[in-house]
Amino acid sequence: MNPLTPEAALIRLIASIQTRPATETVPLEHSQGRVLAEDTCARCDLPPEDVSMMDGYAVRIADLDRPLPVSQRIPAGQKAQPLAPQSVARLFTGACLPPGADAVVMQEDSEMASTEVRFTRSPRLGQHIRQRGEDARVGDAVRRAGSRIRPQDMGLLAAVGIESVVVYRKLSVAVFFTGDELVQPGRPLAPGQIYNSNRFVLHGLLEALHCNVVDLGVVPDQFDQTVSALTMAASVADIILTCGGVSVGEEDHVRRAVEHIGQIDLWRVAIKPGKPFAFGQVKGVPFLGLPGNPVSAFVIFCLFVRPFILSSQGSLDWQPLTYQIRADFDWPQARERTEWLRARLHNDGGGSFLTLVANQGSASLTSLVQADGLVEIPAGHSVDRGDTVRFMPFSGLLI
Secondary structure, eight states, X not given: OXXXXXXXXXXXXXXXXXXXXXXXXXXXXXXXXXXXXXXXXXXXXXXXXXXXXXXXXXXXXXXXXXXXXXXXXXXXXXXXXXXXXXXXXXXXXXXXXXXXXXXXXXXXXEEEETTEEEESSOOOTTTTEEOTTSXXXXXXXXXXXXXXXXXXXXXXXXXXXXXXXXXXXXXXXXXXXXXXXXXXXXXXXXXXOEEOHHXXXXXXXXXXXXOXXXXXXXXXXXXXXXXXXXXXXXXXOSEEEEESOOSSSTTOOHHHHHHHHEEEEEEOBSEESOOOOEEEEETTEEEEEEOSSHHHHHXXXXXXXXXXXXXXXXXXXXXXXXXXXXXOSOBOOOOSSEEEEEEEEEEXXXXXXXXXXXXXXXXXXXXXXXXXXXXXXXXXXXXXXXXXXXXXXXXXXXX
16 A cells, blocks of 8 residues: 555545444533533523622613612622612622613722712613623523533533533543563563553543543564454454554564454555554454554554544544644755654744754654644645744643
8 A cells, every 4th residue: 555645544534434432421520521412502591690790889870960879789699679769789790780770880980978879980881791691592502512521611511500411422442562572660671671651652642532441451573462452452442552563574463463354444654753554443443553653653643543533432623723833943855755843832022933852753752742742844845944834732632
């Protein structure tokens, strides 16, 4: 297979998704990060009454030709009585507006003289009043199916009376890693061994997407054991994710094992880092194979696995945020494949700009820690200092 462009590869991945998970109802307080399976509609107006936006006085503008007495005091949460003629009501932020009032004067624009209030500034009609239903009306769809629930969404849903939501159930992702050299942190390293850092990176990435992770551990570099691990993964998970073993080396068995019991639909993307990326299915379960180099695995996850998982979860918000930002670096050599470089974001008071981290090697975890995101260099393009480049911040990817 010839390498696909990143755009073509992502289109193929998303187009392969045919079904959505089953649904479940969860309490609102446990819904963060989940994907709504149906439109969620307001059960009350927001706000439910006309309310004051300020501490001050509810007034009838037509009466404000003289100092006026205070006829009632209205704290938040207390029912307001109709405003008596030729009077004002003392009220506080969030308090209900008394019927008959048509403006609120904040206390800074008032003076108390004996038992009456004089106003130092004339109010406008409707001033400092939140009108009933101005945020939402009963029956309005305040969040649509396919939306991922954020903390601010939880606040809005609570404000319109929602105590539970219907969401797609969590996906189970079976993960295993290949490489006889991999060991767990905490054990001494023998010659030629390395610690399995990818396990911790992928666990964090998957848990941020609210997946149930089924960790099958490290699989030895043997064909039969790789087949067995894939078979096990297909029996326990909705998606299979592997790390390492998808290239063409003699000890890279994952691709051949997938083809033995399933099929490969995509192999190799015209991208750096991360060219040896595989996609297919094992016994009907989607399979995604990441390269073993830490940066390559991380970049491929962010660019392809993340949107695939989000879309599989029913999310319509799977496309990452990107920004056009000035490059404060040169990248003179145009390549035949798209490059994603690790970059730091700066602001000098005159605007934002990007610099590259020093080490762009595909094994440098330090570069991922130092960077704020990824810069795209399209195939066939170079960059001169001052050019505008596409930047994908980690802050928008790792949620």
